[in-house]
Amino acid sequence: DSGVTQTPKHLITATGQRVTLRCSPRSGDLSVYWYQQSLDQGLQFLIQYYNGEERAKGNILERFSAQQFPDLHSELNLSSLELGDSALYFCASSASLVGELFFGEGSRLTVL
Amino acid sequence: AQSVTQLGSHVSVSEGALVLLRCNYSSSVPPYLFWYVQYPNQGLQLLLKYTTGATLVKGINGFEAEFKKSETSFHLTKPSAHMSDAAEYFCAVSDPVNAGGTSYGKLTFGQGTILTVHP
Numbered sequence: 713d714s715g716v717t718q719t720p721k722h723l724i725t726a727t728g729q730r731v732t733l734r735c736s737p738r739s740g741d742l743s744v745y746w747y748q749q750s751l752d753q754g755l756q757f758l759i760q761y762y763n764g765e766e767r768a769k770g771n772i773l774e775r776f777s778a779q780q781f782p783d784l785h786s787e788l789n790l791s792s793l794e795l796g797d798s799a800l801y802f803c804a805s806s807a808s809l810v811g812e813l814f815f816g817e818g819s820r821l822t823v824l
Numbered sequence: 825a826q827s828v829t830q831l832g833s834h835v836s837v838s839e840g841a842l843v844l845l846r847c848n849y850s851s852s853v854p855p856y857l858f859w860y861v862q863y864p865n866q867g868l869q870l871l872l873k874y875t876t877g878a879t880l881v882k883g884i885n886g887f888e889a890e891f892k893k894s895e896t897s898f899h900l901t902k903p904s905a906h907m908s909d910a911a912e913y914f915c916a917v918s919d920p921v922n923a924g925g926t927s928y929g930k931l932t933f934g935q936g937t938i939l940t941v942h943p
Contacts, residue, residue, distance in 0.1 A: 714867060745930055755914065755933040768919070768930050802867060806929075812858070813931055815867035 715739065718803050718816035726824055730791040733819045737784055737805030743767075744786040745806070745813060746778055750799040761786055793823045826851045826917040830934035838942050843887075843902040845937045847915030850896065856918035857898040858931060859889055863911045871913070874898065885909070910941045 715738035725731055737744050746758040748771075757770035761780035772778075775793075780786045790797060800820050804813035831846035849855055856875050860868040872883025879891040885908075889900045898915060916931040 714869070716867075754935045757930050757932065760930050770930070804868075812870060812873055813868075815860075815869070817865075817867040 714814040714816065716803060716805050716814050716816035718801075718819050720819055721817065722820050722822075724822045724824065725793060727793055727795060729793050729823075730789065731793065731821065733788040733790070733801050733803075733821075735786045735788070735803030735805075735816060737786070737803075738807070738814055741805035741807040741814070742784065743806045744780055744784070745804045746772075746786070746788050747802040747804065748799050749802060749818070753799075755802075758788070790821070793821075795823050797821065798823045826855065826919060826932045828915050828917050828932055828934035830913075830915050830937050832937055833935060834938045834940065836940040836942065837905045839907055840904050843900070843905045843909065843939065845900040845913050845915075845939065847889075847898045847900065847934060848896050849898060849915070849917045851917055856929065857889075857891060858916040858918070859883065859887070859898075859900050860914045860916060860933075861911050862914065862936075868914065871900070905939075905941045907941050907943070910939055912936045912938045 717736040719734045742763045745760045748756045758772040759778050760768040764780050775791050778788045800818045802818045804815045806813050827850040829848045858873045859871040862868045872881045874881045874891045882888045887902045914936050915934040918929040
């Protein structure tokens with residue numbers, strides 16, 4: 713158990729819909745990262761928050777947004793969903809200076 | 825920008841044989857390097873990491889990796905494969921640490937190598 717909690721574990725929805733994925737980092741970790749894992753793209757970095765502020769942005773679509781709340785949990789919002797958004801979305805957290813990330817078990821999104 | 829190349833998307837070995845998973849990186853600064861393992865339907869778990877110091881790094885489950893700066897490599901090895909080692913393995917490089925001392929070090933991952941272990 714990494715200490716990072718993600719909900720929901722599985723989500724099935726239709727094209728055009730909006731979903732929210734939630735992540736609770738390990739106790740005391742200030743950094744939260746979101747990654748998307750798909751068969752064709754591999755593990756792609758989406759976005760990073762540190763203590764409530766956005767710190768780095770990767771290949772995140774404009775239809776996607778995220779935030780980190782004062783209690784440090786984070787949410788990833790995916791809107792106007794397309795078939796290609798079907799993937800496993802991972803949240804990770806870290807506290808150390810060496811960038812070691814601890815991953816949750818992921819949220820598997822299926823868009824039909 | 826950092827990048828990672830894993831040579832071989834699939835590696836197959838017999839139980840008891842040597843495991844060698846190859847990773848080459850590109851980085852403009854001294855890198856921090858990681859190997860993660862992902863079992864089916866699970867998240868990624870850290871196997872080992874290299875930051876500074878000794879270039880031969882030992883990790884969990886009998887794995888080790890050697891940082892070779894001249895070859896820009898960080899290959900993962902295990903002397904004797906076990907059936908339970910079957911999984912997908914990811915090499916990753918970390919972004920440079922922020923000069924202010926707070927790490928914003930996101931990881932850039934390779935494409936992964938699926939390890940199959942035959943009886």
